[in-house]
Amino acid sequence: MTACAIEAQGLQRRYGEVVAVDGLDLEIAEGEFFGLLGPNGSGKTTTIHMLATLVRPSAGSARVAGFDVRADAVGVRGRIGLVFQESALDRTLSVAENLRFAGRLYGLTGGEIERRAKALLELFGIADKFHAPTGSLSGGQRRALDIIRGVIHEPRVLFLDEPTIGLDIPVRRRIWRFIEGLRQRNRMTVLLTTHYLEEADACERVAFIRKGRLVTQGAPRALVENLGRHVVEFESADVEALLAQAQPTLGRGLKEGNTALFLHPHEDTAPLARLQEELGDLATAMRVRRPNLNDVFLWVHAGADLPGPRP
Numbered sequence: 236m237t238a239c240a241i242e243a244q245g246l247q248r249r250y251g252e253v254v255a256v257d258g259l260d261l262e263i264a265e266g267e268f269f270g271l272l273g274p275n276g277s278g279k280t281t282t283i284h285m286l287a288t289l290v291r292p293s294a295g296s297a298r299v300a301g302f303d304v305r306a307d308a309v310g311v312r313g314r315i316g317l318v319f320q321e322s323a324l325d326r327t328l329s330v331a332e333n334l335r336f337a338g339r340l341y342g343l344t345g346g347e348i349e350r351r352a353k354a355l356l357e358l359f360g361i362a363d364k365f366h367a368p369t370g371s372l373s374g375g376q377r378r379a380l381d382i383i384r385g386v387i388h389e390p391r392v393l394f395l396d397e398p399t400i401g402l403d404i405p406v407r408r409r410i411w412r413f414i415e416g417l418r419q420r421n422r423m424t425v426l427l428t429t430h431y432l433e434e435a436d437a438c439e440r441v442a443f444i445r446k447g448r449l450v451t452q453g454a455p456r457a458l459v460e461n462l463g464r465h466v467v468e469f470e471s472a473d474v475e476a477l478l479a480q481a482q483p484t485l486g487r488g489l490k491e492g493n494t495a496l497f498l499h500p501h502e503d504t505a506p507l508a509r510l511q512e513e514l515g516d517l518a519t520a521m522r523v524r525r526p527n528l529n530d531v532f533l534w535v536h537a538g539a540d541l542p543g544p545r546p
């Protein structure tokens with residue numbers, strides 16, 4: 236059996252009346268690439284901050300790399316890397332100084348820091364910025380530096396909180412290739428939050444949370460398969476009326492702009508053509524397509540019941 240790199244039981248965090256994380260259970264294996272997904276404000280960052288010992292849980296327990304986040308925060312901190320959703324760099328320091336500062340915190344020697352920093356900057360194509368003020372970097376370069384800062388000590392467990400937001404595709408690819416390399420080399424565990432579908436799709440498993448609670452988790456492909464065979468989209472000038480009229484046939488649908496979305500679990504699409512006729516002018520267009528992970532996200536976001544695994 237593979238050891239657990241991250242495990243949480245009933246993890247909870249309150250901010251006054253707000254329950255940011257509401258009894259979360261997680262089991263993430265050593266070396267696993269795990270995605271924590273959910274709408275804005277669903278508790279992803281708060282969860283990462285509890286696991287990284289930056290925020291104290293209000294209830295529940297968690298272990299990271301074998302250490303209890305409450306009882307042994309020092310043990311946890313020595314084994315994790317964290318790339319924050321908001322940049323954690325000091326803009327008044329140079330690139331080299333930021334990395335030296337991070338490296339020292341993890342007990343690296345000056346020589347080790349310099350060697351690793353230069354290699355990592357090289358990898359991201361910003362080796363010439365070694366002595367540059369951090370404030371002079373472009374947004375993407377700064378994000379790359381944030382990631383370098385989070386991995387310079389080669390952590391056992393890496394938390395990535397929306398690491399590639401706002402980055403162009405070549406830089407995102409470079410970052411993912413690099414992280415993949417670290418995973419292969421060190422069996423590093425990665426807990427990622429992202430709103431990018433293709434990044435979530437690349438995870439071995441993802442968990443969807445809503446209002447701090449786990450809604451569903453599993454391999455992306457399995458979650459998509461659970462939605463059924465088809466997603467049906469109707470365009471309409473009156474989406475609400477269409478949702479109401481189609482509900483008896485297709486179940487509860489979702490409104491997305493001027494489109495109504497429904498799940499159609501069956502392979503047989505003949506009933507859809509009949510329904511389109513019944514809807515008449517209410518449906519100006521119909522599209523039938525295979526579901527994807529974004530649909531899982533939409534259904535979770537809407538608070539709609541997800542279909543369970545099919546027998």
Ligand SMILES: Nc1ncnc2c1ncn2[C@@H]1O[C@H](COP(=O)(O)OP(=O)(O)OP(=O)(O)O)[C@@H](O)[C@H]1O
Pocket residue numbers: 250253254255273274275276277278279280281282320
């Ligand atoms: N320091 C804080 N004080 C008060 N409320 C907070 C604090 N941090 C988070 N919250 C609240 O907890 C909830 C979860 O926030 P969190 O940042 O964990 O969400 P998230 O899933 O990371 O969202 P996003 O996708 O926007 O980054 C929100 O309602 C937020 O307002």
Ligand SMILES: [Mg+2]
Pocket residue numbers: 279280281320396
């Ligand atoms: Mg967040």
